[in-house]
Amino acid sequence: MALLEVKDLRTSFHTEDGIVGAVDGVSFSVEKGQTLGIVGESGSGKSVTCLTIMGLNAKRNTTSSGEAIWKGKNLLTTKPRELREIRGNDISMIFQDPMTSLNPVHTIGKQLIEAVQLHRDVSNRVARARSLELLKAVGIPYAERRIDDYPHQFSGGMRQRVMIAMALINDPDLPIADEPTTALDVTTQAQILTLMKRLQEEFGSAIIIITHDLGVVAETADDVLVMYGARVVEHASVEELFNRPQHPYTWGLIGSLPRLDIDVERLIQIPGQPPSLLRPPRGCRFHPRCSYVMEVCKTTVPELLPTQREPDHLQACHLDEETKDREAAKLLESMMAEAG
Amino acid sequence: MEASTTGTNNSVVDPNDLLVIDDVKKHFPITRGIIFQKQIGSVKAVDGVSFSVKKGETLGIVGESGCGKSTLARCIIKLLETTGGQINFDGRDITKLSRSTMRPIRREMTMIFQDPYASLNPRKRVGAIVGEPLEVHNLGSASEIKTRVQELLEVVGLNPEHYNRFPHEFSGGQRQRIGVARALAVNPKLIVCDEPVSALDVSVQAQILNLLKDLQDDFGLTYIFIAHDLNVVRHISDRVLVMYLGKVVEIATRDVLYKEPKHPYTGALLSAVPIANPELGRKREPIVLEGDVPSPVNPPSACNFHPRCPRFVEGHCDVEEPPLYSFGNGHVAACHYALERWPMDASEIRRASASRAPEPEPEQPLPA
Numbered sequence: 001m002a003l004l005e006v007k008d009l010r011t012s013f014h015t016e017d018g019i020v021g022a023v024d025g026v027s028f029s030v031e032k033g034q035t036l037g038i039v040g041e042s043g044s045g046k047s048v049t050c051l052t053i054m055g056l057n058a059k060r061n062t063t064s065s066g067e068a069i070w071k072g073k074n075l076l077t078t079k080p081r082e083l084r085e086i087r088g089n090d091i092s093m094i095f096q097d098p099m100t101s102l103n104p105v106h107t108i109g110k111q112l113i114e115a116v117q118l119h120r121d122v123s124n125r126v127a128r129a130r131s132l133e134l135l136k137a138v139g140i141p142y143a144e145r146r147i148d149d150y151p152h153q154f155s156g157g158m159r160q161r162v163m164i165a166m167a168l169i170n171d172p173d174l175p176i177a178d179e180p181t182t183a184l185d186v187t188t189q190a191q192i193l194t195l196m197k198r199l200q201e202e203f204g205s206a207i208i209i210i211t212h213d214l215g216v217v218a219e220t221a222d223d224v225l226v227m228y229g230a231r232v233v234e235h236a237s238v239e240e241l242f243n244r245p246q247h248p249y250t251w252g253l254i255g256s257l258p259r260l261d262i263d264v265e266r267l268i269q270i271p272g273q274p275p276s277l278l279r280p281p282r283g284c285r286f287h288p289r290c291s292y293v294m295e296v297c298k299t300t301v302p303e304l305l306p307t308q309r310e311p312d313h314l315q316a317c318h319l320d321e322e323t324k325d326r327e328a329a330k331l332l333e334s335m336m337a338e339a340g
Numbered sequence: 341m342e343a344s345t346t347g348t349n350n351s352v353v354d355p356n357d358l359l360v361i362d363d364v365k366k367h368f369p370i371t372r373g374i375i376f377q378k379q380i381g382s383v384k385a386v387d388g389v390s391f392s393v394k395k396g397e398t399l400g401i402v403g404e405s406g407c408g409k410s411t412l413a414r415c416i417i418k419l420l421e422t423t424g425g426q427i428n429f430d431g432r433d434i435t436k437l438s439r440s441t442m443r444p445i446r447r448e449m450t451m452i453f454q455d456p457y458a459s460l461n462p463r464k465r466v467g468a469i470v471g472e473p474l475e476v477h478n479l480g481s482a483s484e485i486k487t488r489v490q491e492l493l494e495v496v497g498l499n500p501e502h503y504n505r506f507p508h509e510f511s512g513g514q515r516q517r518i519g520v521a522r523a524l525a526v527n528p529k530l531i532v533c534d535e536p537v538s539a540l541d542v543s544v545q546a547q548i549l550n551l552l553k554d555l556q557d558d559f560g561l562t563y564i565f566i567a568h569d570l571n572v573v574r575h576i577s578d579r580v581l582v583m584y585l586g587k588v589v590e591i592a593t594r595d596v597l598y599k600e601p602k603h604p605y606t607g608a609l610l611s612a613v614p615i616a617n618p619e620l621g622r623k624r625e626p627i628v629l630e631g632d633v634p635s636p637v638n639p640p641s642a643c644n645f646h647p648r649c650p651r652f653v654e655g656h657c658d659v660e661e662p663p664l665y666s667f668g669n670g671h672v673a674a675c676h677y678a679l680e681r682w683p684m685d686a687s688e689i690r691r692a693s694a695s696r697a698p699e700p701e702p703e704q705p706l707p708a
Binding site: 041042155156157158185186190191193212214216217218219238239242252253254255256259261264266268269270271274 | 405511513514542543544545546547571574575576598610611614615616617618619620621622628629631
């Protein structure tokens with residue numbers, strides 16, 4: 001049985017300008033020990049999906065529907081008290097911005113101890129020992145000394161490590177990492193990704209990693225969810241996604257990426273801008289930017305369906321599979337040809 | 341083999357060089373006291389950087405945050421006064437020019453800023469923003485400026501009818517296009533681009549990178565392109581300069597730098613870039629650098645990379661500062677123990693240094 005099963009998740013925000021449908025019918029599941037990558041541009045709904053699962057959206061102007069089944073319980077209808085017990089203990093979150101996600105007026109030791117004591121009835125001394133253990137596990141040098149430092153005394157990479165330590169301190173079954181390396185330099189990013197891989201091997205947990213960086217996804221994820229305009233447009237194993245992408249948006253993402261292993265004179269660009277979720281385009285949300293657009297795309301929303309060859313490869317596009325296979329092969333071939 | 345040289349040879353002025361930077365330094369003072377301010381130290385943001393940029397080429401500058409890339413950019417176009425060194429632009433020393441003598445030269449070098457949200461005045465209309473450089477330099481009457489602005493908007497792929505809109509009516513990518521139009525307005529020779537795409541989504545990033553390339557072809561522009569994303573820099577640059585803690589660690593043409601890096605820091609950077617290919621990417625073993633970039637207030641002795649360097653040799657790297665050794669064809673790297681080949685994995689990079697450690701001669705550079 002899946003560890004977390006999300007079915008038809010919908011979240012909308014009520015703003016002064018109208019209703020923003022930030023997540024529109026997202027379904028996926030995560031198995032134990034698996035890493036799920038969620039990719040998409042800003043505003044595609046990837047972060048809101050996870051915030052909804054965690055029950056972290058502002059109550060005042062948000063409505064959510066659908067199901068997120070965690071160990072037989074629907075997280076969306078769980079009482080806040082019960083949800084608090086799950087959050088940080090079973091499911092935890094590593095936030096994007098380490099500069100603003102830590103409390104600046106408390107030492108990191110105090111913040112870590114708080115995280116332990118919220119879920120376990122242990123003494124300060126035990127909680128502190130546990131905090132120290134985690135700080136060492138994430139590779140903070142001189143952890144004994146640094147545990148009593150304040151967040152501003154840490155660099156960005158070190159703060160991100162503290163965030164990871166905090167997310168892992170109660171041995172969660174599912175840490176969710178929201179752009180864990182976006183604010184970091186490549187060398188620090190490599191440190192953090194290596195660390196996350198190691199910790200996953202050690203603790204055997206599942207991970208959801210949200211990112212806009214296809215490189216990070218290619219190297220860390222087992223399964224990938226591509227989101228566009230609040231919907232899932234493609235869901236496949238990482239090898240399938242990179243070797244046989246089935247959605248024009250995914251082609252655009254792969255083609256628009258300047259990369260070290262391939263030389264291209266001109267990047268493939270997706271024309272236009274990501275859609276406004278206040279007034280999303282009718283039909284397929286990608287159709288105004290899609291170069292394969294047909295009449296049907298403008299009126300009918302494509303369903304997320306398995307491809308004929310690979311039942312685990314889901315995609316939402318009206319194009320027939322033959323065309324898609326051909327176009328995907330053409331894209332990859334042209335990139336390889338230029339690579340020489 | 342050429343012996344060690346420090347930086348560019350400033351005695352020979354190559355007519356193809358648009359910009360020659362020689363030993364430029366920018367130190368920010370750290371002071372104590374309120375009325376009687378006493379300098380107690382300095383942040384050596386840029387510390388002796390030399391390089392040159394040829395007409396029509398793109399020089400990429402990479403480095404981690406805090407390595408001084410943006411400060412260097414601001415020094416080049418004289419938004420900041422340098423502490424030392426010389427900047428030659430188009431055959432003229434512009435280091436000591438006053439504001440008024442500098443003004444006509446400012447027409448020839450412009451800048452595209454990082455944050456498309458913060459670098460446009462929210463109270464001004466797009467027409468006024470793009471037209472302002474033209475007004476400042478008295479380049480035409482109001483109606484001429486308007487025509488020119490509309491032309492520019494068209495060049496960068498915006499609708500000329502959006503002349504009267506405000507910045508908030510545009511998306512991030514469109515705003516960056518406005519920034520590009522403004523930089524182009526006065527027909528500059530050199531455009532310094534400071535992280536122009538790092539705030540943009542990938543699909544939009546590709547649009548801006550393609551635009552910059554097209555404009556270079558159409559108008560024969562010279563770019564200095566600063567970014568921390570090695571993929572982006574590789575895509576757009578002809579030559580690449582790698583900075584670490586205010587100093588140049590390596591300069592080479594793009595292909596050479598990415599295929600045969602000589603400095604261990606460059607190697608570590610390259611190995612750290614995730615590859616968007618599951619088979620290749622997972623085989624990759626990044627050379628993980630320990631620790632963080634040290635503080636430029638109190639940089640490490642000699643080679644300032646030595647505390648993090650996998651091939652650190654005690655008693656040499658921390659005592660004698662490495663000059664920029666030459667590896668031929670303008671490829672220079674500041675390392676006593678340059679990488680013999682590439683790629684290398686984390687253990688190889690270490691082993692090599694140990695085997696060569698007993699020879700403390702500085703004339704170590706390998707033949708190119």
